[in-house]
Every structure is written in C-alpha cells, then in structure tokens.
Amino acid sequence: MQPAPMPQNEQDRLNTLYSYQILDTLPEKDFDDITILASEICQTPIASISIIDADRQWLKSKVGMLSQETPREITFCGHAINKADEILLVPNSEEDERFRDNPLVTGEPHVIFYAGVPLKAEDGNPLGTLCVIDTKPRQLSDSQLKSLKALANQVVTQLELRKKNRELALSRFSLQEINEELEKFAQVVAHDLKSPCNNIIGLSELLLHSNNNQLNHENQEIIRYVSDSAVQLKRLIDDILQYSRTLNFSPGVGEFTFDKLMLELKRMVQLPEQFELISNGPDSRISVSKAPLLQILLNLTTNAIRYNDKTHGLVTISFFEDKDKYHFSVADNGKGIAEDELERIFEPDYTTLKGTDRFNTLGHGIGLATVKRLVKKMGGEILISSNVGEGTTFHFTIAK
Template structure:
C-alpha cells in the first residue's frame, strides 16, 4: 500500500479548513441530501462528504456507511486532495498497487470502485472531497461525472454559507450585547443628567419668584432655564430613540380598539380644549400594541403642541385589508409648509416653527415614528395645508394570528 504524500501547502490548507469551524459538527440535512443524491445518480452504495484533518478523515455526511472518521493515511480521499482541481478515480482498487492491500479493500467495506471530487475553496485549498464508493467495478458516464462535480461545488457552497451564517450570528450577537450595554449607558447618563438639570430649573424658578432680582439678571436666569429645559428635552428624546427598538421585540396581540380609544383619551384629557375622535368599524386588531401606542402618542402630541386653534381637534382612523392595517391621524394644527414636508421624518431636522410652549424640537419624534412603522413592515406619508391642518397616513403589515 502506498501512503499519499502530504500537500506542499499542508499547513496553510489546515488553517483554511479550521477557519470553517465545521469539524465534529452534528449531522445537517442539506449535506445529507447531497450524499444521498450522489449515490442515486452514480448508482453506488456509499457516498460521503469528507474533510481531511491532520491525522484523520472526518465525514460531514456519510450515506451507506456507518462511522464518523477513519485514519487519514488509509483513506482514498487523501490522494484526491493532492490535485484540487481534478476528479480522482480508482476503477478497481484490487488491481491498483496503491490500494490493493488497504484494509478497507481487503476487509469491510470492501472498496473496489472510488471516485472523488475535491472540495476546493476560492483560495485553491482542497479541504476534502465528495466521493462515491462501490464494492464492485463501476463505470460512470459523462453525465454522471458532470453531476458529481456539480454536487461537489454545491457541497463547497454549503460549507461556505455555513461559515458565513456563523459569522453573521457572531456579529449579530456582538451587536446585541453592545446595544444592551449602550441602552444601559444611555439610561444611566439620562438619569444622571436630568437630575442636575431639574435642580438648575428649580433653582432658577426659586430665584425669580422668591427674590427681587435686577431685570438683566432675571433675563440671564431665564436664558439658563430655557437652555436647561431644551437640554432636558433632548435627553428625553435620545432616551426615547434608544428605547424604540425595544418596542419591536414585543409580540403582536389582539388589541381592543375600545380600550385603545379610552387609554388615548385618558392620556390627553388634562383639559377640555382637546377633542380626540376615533373613526373605525373594527373592534380588534392584531398588532404590536406598545409600538402602536408609541406611534399614536407621538403624532397626537405633535398635533397638540403645534396647534393654533382654540380647540385641538384630532381624528384617528383605522381600517384593514388582507395584507395590512391602514391608519391616519388628522388634526387642525398650524400645518407644515411644502418645503418642509420632505424633511419632517429626518432625524434632527425639526420644523422651523416653535411649539405652543415656545420650544423648537429636535426632530426626533417623527423620526422614531417612521423607524417603528418601517420595522413593522409599513410606510408613512403626510398631507398638510398651512393654517388648516395635517393628516399623517401610515400602514403596518398584518401578522398571522395564533390558532386558538
């Protein structure tokens, strides 16, 4: 028996093999399908996807032969990997001096015929082979050989896809961990910053109400208070932005529109100059409730903050179709100028006008709304007339309801 020579680039080849992290992994249906198809096409009892480790030949998939590995120096595939671009065939191992006294020829599984196509990477390294084996002389037609080569390329693609999937999962897990750390950091910083800002605002109010202060000093204190309030609002917006992705992890559920109507009206019922009506024939919708509430609260808050009418009138419409839910929030606010409508959903691009409290926002509320809607499989648009009002229209994708 002749032992196959080691490839000249063996150390680099092994390094490439180990980079795929595939050795000693569990059976996978996609690979098993390939070996089963290879046996059927070539009419052989055995077909394997093999990988040549430093001292063993390990089977990622083995059709028709039990076991998971054999010593490398006894394997036929070790000969095949020495020529990465070529099919290696042994018509009759009993008559081939390289294999005649091989224990796999003289004993079980009594190998007579072997054909193997190297599994070759883009860098030219043969990791192993897709092989077919029989215990009797076998002739393969040109079409069978062509199919075997095609299946070998498919097996190599599966190995590469498997590695890329694992890499993507690692990146995703790493990003999730970083996002968790970032969310914790944002929450901590927001809390630590808001406390002293509240103190500054409280002290400025105390100084201006409890003491007689020169007008110029009072003006400076008002500037300090206004700046502190703006910074506090910005921190709150940033915190809301960081939390928006969390909302999407909530599962969809059956939402009672009567309960939603009551909750929304109660939330904005601090005075009688706000009228909020619902226009829908639906009783329930199946949706991410927390995300929907966040969207509606942002849109209603804007309708109130930027309203110049004696009574803020807001109408919320909800309808459904086979594939999606359709919503609108219509108000009688100041309206949005045509030149600003394309920018209102951009992060940090606020309207030019100040709200009813004299503040100019940071353009985060509508950006959060758009992000939530996009991730719920929908879109948002608006129609607005200055001095008349604004109508926001958005959709969300419908999800299948669980069977009862």
C-alpha cells in the first residue's frame, strides 16, 4: 500500500477547510440528496462526501458506508486531493499497486472500484471528494463522469452557501450587539445630559421668581433665553435617543381598530385652545405593531400643531386600506413649507422650517427623520405635499 503524499500547501489547505466549520457536523438533507443522486446515477452501492482532515477522512454524507471516519493514510480520497483538477479513477484496485493491499480493499467495505471528484474551494484548495465506490471492477460512462463532476460542484456550492449563511448570521449577531451597546450608551449619555438641563431650567425659574424685582428687563430676557435653550436642548436629547432606538427596531404584529388608535392618539396629544383634531376613515381592523405606528402619528400630529400659525388650527388624520398596504395622512392648515425645503425635510440635520414654532422654540429634523425610518422599517413609504400659507400633508403607507 502506498499512503497518499501530503500536498505541498497542506497547512494552507487545512486553514481553508477549517474556515468552513463542516467537520463533525450533523447530517444535512441538501448534502444527503447529492450523495443519493451520485449513487443512483453511477449505479454504485456506495457513495460519500468525504472531507480530508489532518489525519483522518470524515464523511459528511454517505450511502452504503458504515464508518463515519477513516485514518487518512489508508484513504483513496487522500490520493484524489493531490490533483484537484482531475477525477481519480481506479477501475480495479486489486490490480493497482497503490491500493491492492489496502485494508479498505482486502477488508470491509472491499473498495474495488473508486471514482472521486475533488471538492475545490473558492481559493483552489481541495477539501475532500465526492466519490462513488463499488465492490467489483467497472468503468463509468462519459455522461456519468460529467454528472459526477456537476454533483461535486453542487457540493461545493452548498458548502459555500453554508459558510456565507453562518458568516451573515454572525455579522447580524455582532451588529445587534453593537446596536444594543449603542442604545445603552445613548441612554446613559441622555440621562447625564438631561440632568444638568433640568437643573438649568429649575434654577432659571427660581432666579426669575425670587429676584424678579431686582432684575431689569434685559437680565430677565437673558435668563429666559438660557431657560428656553435648556428646554430645547432637553427636547433635542429626547429626539436623538428616540432616533437611536429606531436603528435596532424590529416591528412585531398587533391588532386594533382605527377608532381605538385615534382615541389613544388623542389622549397623548395636547391641543391648544381653538385647535381641532379630527379623524376620517373606516373603523377597520389594523394588523401591525401599534407602538411605532402611534409614534409616527404622534410625531406628525405634534409637528402639525407646533408649526401652525393659525388662530384656529385644524389637524386631520385620514385612513384607508388596499390589498397590500394601510394608507394614512396627516394634514394641517398651518404655515406650510417652501418647495425648496421639501427635499431635505427628512434629513436628521435639517432645521425645521428654519425658524421657531408657535411656542417660540427652534425646531430640528430628528423627529421627521425618526418618522421616515420607522415607516421604512414597517415596509412603507412617506411623502409630503405643502403649500406655503395653506398647510402641509404627510401621506405614508404601512405594509400589511
């Protein structure tokens, strides 16, 4: 018996093999189907997907063979991988000096005929073989050899797919860990920043009320400006935190009616005097995650109130559905948005309307950026139409 020589690049080959993490894994139907086809096409009682480790041959899939692994030094496949671009054909091992006294020939499973196609990885290194075996001398036809090569290519394709799926799963897990850490970090930073903001607001109010008679008008305005800036910073921190949460958001599924959704929204919205919030639409059942949908509607409704310059404000929420999507719109009769502003309205760094709201605080675009991200996460799109001086309408869809 002649043991197979080691490939010159054996360590490199083993590194490639181990990157697939295929050794000692459970049986998989995709591989078993290929082995069965190889046995049927070549009309052999034995077929296997053999992986050549450093000192053993391990079978990922097998037909008609009982041993899960064999010492590498006595394997036929160990010879086959030395010529990765060729099929190793042994018509009659009893007449081949390399194998005639091999224990796999003289004993079980009595390998007399052998045909092995090397399984060549993307980098060119052979991982093992797809082989067929018979207990009597024989030959394979050209069509059988061609089919065996095609099946070997399918084995490699399955190995590559399995490897890429594992890498993708690991990257998703790593990304999820990063997102979770970022969210925790954002929460800590938000808390640390909001505490001094609350102190500034409280101290400013205390200073104004305690020393109102001792402060001139200019000093009072400065203190109010400091307090208003702290309120704006606190709001910005809240919106940044809310935006960061959407990065790792995965919508679930709930069920509720449109009327109940509107009732809950109206409880959350603080309407100024002489403002009206009305809803139009059928009381249909809606099957989506309610929390992000409420967040979208709350952000849009709050903006419709904040940036409304009319004495009698009106916000209208409309709803209908079609076969694939739920359709919502939030319309107001406010100041409107100039056409050249519409393209940037959903960008996180956009300063809303380049001015103040009805409460005299500066706006920013993080709220609308959050809305767009949530809509996209829920399989929908959002559009905006506006006329300066007349009002703005946001229309968005949610996938069913």
